[in-house]
Amino acid sequence: MATTNDLKNGLVLNLDGQLWTVTAFQHVKPGKGGAFVRTTLKHVLTGKVVDKTFNAGTKVDTATVDRRAMTYLYKDGADFVFMDGETYDQITIPGAVVGDAAKFMLENQEVVVAQHDNEALFIELPTSVELVIEHTDPGLQGDRSTGGTKPAKLETGAEIQVPLFVTTGEKVKVDTRDGRYLGRINN
Numbered sequence: 001m002a003t004t005n006d007l008k009n010g011l012v013l014n015l016d017g018q019l020w021t022v023t024a025f026q027h028v029k030p031g032k033g034g035a036f037v038r039t040t041l042k043h044v045l046t047g048k049v050v051d052k053t054f055n056a057g058t059k060v061d062t063a064t065v066d067r068r069a070m071t072y073l074y075k076d077g078a079d080f081v082f083m084d085g086e087t088y089d090q091i092t093i094p095g096a097v098v099g100d101a102a103k104f105m106l107e108n109q110e111v112v113v114a115q116h117d118n119e120a121l122f123i124e125l126p127t128s129v130e131l132v133i134e135h136t137d138p139g140l141q142g143d144r145s146t147g148g149t150k151p152a153k154l155e156t157g158a159e160i161q162v163p164l165f166v167t168t169g170e171k172v173k174v175d176t177r178d179g180r181y182l183g184r185i186n187n
Helices: 095-104
Strands: 012-015 018-028 036-043 049-055 066-076 079-084 090-094 109-116 119-124 128-136 149-154 159-163 171-175 181-184
Touching: 066 090, 079 095, 090 095, 090 119, 095 119, 149 171, 159 181
Parallel strands: none
Antiparallel strands: 012 018, 018 036, 036 049, 066 079, 066 109, 079 090, 109 119, 128 149, 128 171, 149 159, 171 181
């Protein structure tokens, strides 16, 4: 148990039997009346975002979320297999839990797996990853006054938009949060 004064970003709360992550919070002390805390909460499993207001000092139930560094080993049908680097235990996580993170995961990549009561909740990737472009059409210069973009397929199967000068076989840096092209990697 904690109070609303202990809230911080990333804290997982157990509200009515459901897990919510605090993504933003603000302590407000109006001129009239008691202080309160305005929060933005994201549902751990569905990703739904809601705003919730608590009176200052209210007790809230926190959930214990174990974040462990694990190595992504391989895909097994619709599931993904990860290994704990310390204990060498392997766990299988359903594709629904991995979600969009699968678009940017390579075998033997380090990720953070968040678990609650030995059940995987979500996968945290680094904010950017380096991936090789498997295929992209040649860029055609011409009818535009500003730099254009074209679709490119990454080695993981994900499709992103890249500038016209990027070619097949190049290694690029990609933002895992929104799939945005960040730049080329020079070897």
